[in-house]
Amino acid sequence: MKVLFPEIENKTLHLIGEEADKLGLECYVIGGWVRDLFLHRGSKDIDVVVVGSGISLAEQVAARLGKHAHLSVFKTYGTAQVKNRDLELEFVGARRESYRHESRNPIVEDGTLEEDQNRRDFTINALAICLNKDRYGELLDPFGGIQDMNEGVIRTPLDPDITFSDDPLRMMRAIRFASQLGFYLDRETFDAIERNRERIHIITKERIVDELNKIMGSRKPSVGLYLLDKTGLLSLIFPELSALKGIETKEGRGHKDVFVHTLQVVDNVAEKSDNLWLRWAALLHDIGKPRSKAWDPKMGWTFRNHNYIGAKMIPGIFKRMKMPQNEKMDYIRKMVDLHMRPINLIEDIVTDSAVRRLLFEAGNDIDDLMILCNADITSRNEEKVERFHKNFELVKQKMVELEERDRIRNFQPPVDGIEIMELLHLEPCALVGELKSKIKDAILDGVIPNEHDAAKEYLLFIYRGNA
Numbered sequence: 001m002k003v004l005f006p007e008i009e010n011k012t013l014h015l016i017g018e019e020a021d022k023l024g025l026e027c028y029v030i031g032g033w034v035r036d037l038f039l040h041r042g043s044k045d046i047d048v049v050v051v052g053s054g055i056s057l058a059e060q061v062a063a064r065l066g067k068h069a070h071l072s073v074f075k076t077y078g079t080a081q082v083k084n085r086d087l088e089l090e091f092v093g094a095r096r097e098s099y100r101h102e103s104r105n106p107i108v109e110d111g112t113l114e115e116d117q118n119r120r121d122f123t124i125n126a127l128a129i130c131l132n133k134d135r136y137g138e139l140l141d142p143f144g145g146i147q148d149m150n151e152g153v154i155r156t157p158l159d160p161d162i163t164f165s166d167d168p169l170r171m172m173r174a175i176r177f178a179s180q181l182g183f184y185l186d187r188e189t190f191d192a193i194e195r196n197r198e199r200i201h202i203i204t205k206e207r208i209v210d211e212l213n214k215i216m217g218s219r220k221p222s223v224g225l226y227l228l229d230k231t232g233l234l235s236l237i238f239p240e241l242s243a244l245k246g247i248e249t250k251e252g253r254g255h256k257d258v259f260v261h262t263l264q265v266v267d268n269v270a271e272k273s274d275n276l277w278l279r280w281a282a283l284l285h286d287i288g289k290p291r292s293k294a295w296d297p298k299m300g301w302t303f304r305n306h307n308y309i310g311a312k313m314i315p316g317i318f319k320r321m322k323m324p325q326n327e328k329m330d331y332i333r334k335m336v337d338l339h340m341r342p343i344n345l346i347e348d349i350v351t352d353s354a355v356r357r358l359l360f361e362a363g364n365d366i367d368d369l370m371i372l373c374n375a376d377i378t379s380r381n382e383e384k385v386e387r388f389h390k391n392f393e394l395v396k397q398k399m400v401e402l403e404e405r406d407r408i409r410n411f412q413p414p415v416d417g418i419e420i421m422e423l424l425h426l427e428p429c430a431l432v433g434e435l436k437s438k439i440k441d442a443i444l445d446g447v448i449p450n451e452h453d454a455a456k457e458y459l460l461f462i463y464r465g466n467a
């Protein structure tokens with residue numbers, strides 16, 4: 001079906017069409033940019049398909065755009081890119097693809113526009129709009145992509161078994177789009193993912209994590225995470241998360257389904273923060289629960305030290321997933337380790353000393369930790385939730401007061417190791433560390449103020465054997 005779609009008024013696209021006319025080539029804007037145009041999402045990546053040589057059109061366009069345009073040609077792939085200010089234009093000749101079973105790298109041959117649309121992943125990504133002057137704005141929607149967009153459906157243009165088997169990354173992409181756009185998976189598409197799930201093993205970890213990050217970045221990440229689980233992909237790519245599923249009952253007592261709880265916590269955090277790594281911390285905050293689960297006849301189900309066990313699991317998970325083992329990982333590990341602390345605080349009497357210690361350990365990440373802890377309260381008992389939230393506010397208030405007074409957040413002991421050695425005429429030795437740590441404890445416990453003179457006096461006091 002051919003529909004005229006005149007709203008697409010864009011100077012750069014007109015220019016591309018004019019240059020294509022000069023070369024006598026048919027050309028179309030296609031894929032994500034067209035999809036996002038209809039969804040009002042705004043995109044800076046424009047894919048242009050040329051029936052003929054994409055490279056020659058890119059060269060012409062770059063020349064016409066002038067000195068701000070930067071052209072890169074990839075001869076082996078027959079593609080070219082033009083960067084112009086914040087726009088990224090990709091040019092490629094229309095092609096058809098065939099795949100071999102063991103690889104997601106296709107055999108590529110020149111093809112027609114229709115063949116090019118056929119090889120695309122989803123109906124909503126197969127829309128093309130003509131840029132040539134006499135057909136400018138003509139929409140080619142051979143698979144009902146507009147209707148699918150209106151109905152909020154992710155569907156493959158061809159037999160989904162072929163689409164997913166050709167390129168199994170598309171199974172992750174289907175779920176990622178469902179999560180990002182709030183769409184649902186068409187039944188046949190869903191079933192095909194379930195059938196082809198084992199093919200995910202030919203995809204590199206980096207690409208899988210890329211899609212996972214996009215799911216985690218969506219407004220309600222649980223949409224994608226539930227779909228990963230229901231299609232059976234989750235247990236293949238992230239078994240530690242699948243292990244959180246289920247409820248065990250003993251003597252009539254069950255525990256929470258930790259998977260369901262975790263997804264709720266992720267959504268709660270996503271409502272408050274766009275920080276991807278805080279969302280990951282929410283996803284992993286209870287990851288140690290299956291390993292720490294035990295039955296105690298008096299107390300029922302217990303998950304002792306699950307925060308500690310969980311924090312220890314994180315480097316292994318990052319390594320397997322080929323995620324960077326850097327300061328982001330350390331941040332997540334710290335969040336997982338500390339996630340019980342504020343809640344334990346409010347269950348006891350909130351002492352200044354306990355609050356100071358928490359401020360000290362969380363440092364600048366204390367606000368993120370409080371977001372995570374608030375999100376972690378998912379009880380169905382509204383009264384309990386309200387009480388917790390109220391107590392949290394008290395803890396927060398106390399934190400502000402203590403921080404103002406004692407400046408604990410980025411606390412460095414006011415007397416450092418060098419000064420200790422000078423004052424006491426010591427060589428570097430274990431005692432210096434011990435003394436430093438005693439000063440730190442005295443400040444955190446409120447024995448002395450966080451000040452240089454008081455710390456020095458205290459140092460001399462304890463060195464003489466008084467503490």
Ligand code: CTP
Pocket residue numbers: 030031032033045047119120121122125126167169170173
């Ligand atoms: N595409 C595909 N199969 C893939 C990847 C991409 O068919 N595994 C096609 C789709 O038509 C897609 C287009 O190539 O729209 C461009 O891909 P890409 O830039 O990766 O994704 P977008 O759809 O633009 O979305 P996003 O930028 O959010 O990743």
